[in-house]
Amino acid sequence: MILIIGLGNPGKKFEKTRHNLGFQVLDYFADYLKLEYKFSEKYNAEMVQGMVQFDTKRVRVLLVKPQTYMNNSGQTVAKIVNFYKFRTDDQLFVVHDDLDIAIGTIRVRLSGSSAGQKGVQSIIEKLGTDKFVRFRMGIKPKNGQSKPAEEFVLEKFRPDEKKIIDGEIKQAINLIIESCDKGAIGTSI
Secondary structure, three states: OEEEEEOOOOOHHHOOEHHHHHHHHHHHHHHHOOOOOEEEOOOOEEEEEEEEEOOOOEEEEEEEEEOOOHHHHHHHHHHHHHHHOOOHHHHEEEEEEEEEEEOOOEEEEOOOOOOOOHHHHHHHHHHOOOOOEEEEEEEEOOOOOOOOHHHHOOOEOOHHHHHHHHHHHHHHHHHHHHHHHHOOOOOEO
């Protein structure tokens, strides 16, 4: 089984914001697999299990959207990893926004620092390792940002960015599916 975490903040106020791109990817993936989330009090998360079918095999996935705020995502992730005994290096995928990457770009990273992403930092601290797969979703506008990062990430995408983000989300799903089948790949789109 592969644990796929989407990072974001809970609540209507944060829906469709730049910082909730991880949630958006998982919502699209759940729709693609025709699955519905259920809230787990035990893990304080929206969760759903499903199967991804390949030519020769099927892979079970557990999609999780922590319902803590971004900075505390590691609490939920650590509980699930420990309960299910996931190996973090090849069974834990984390999907999150990245302000240092241009919008429309996805980078897959197998380990390393959080690069300032507080949700990723929380996961590293709670797990005691940086060895997990990250799908880094670019949110940096082509013409730069004019506001402080803390404000900028809580904004919704502009109409001209929406089409780019929709394409980025679909590309992320394809990369996640490919990684479930063949293992994580260190490429960018």
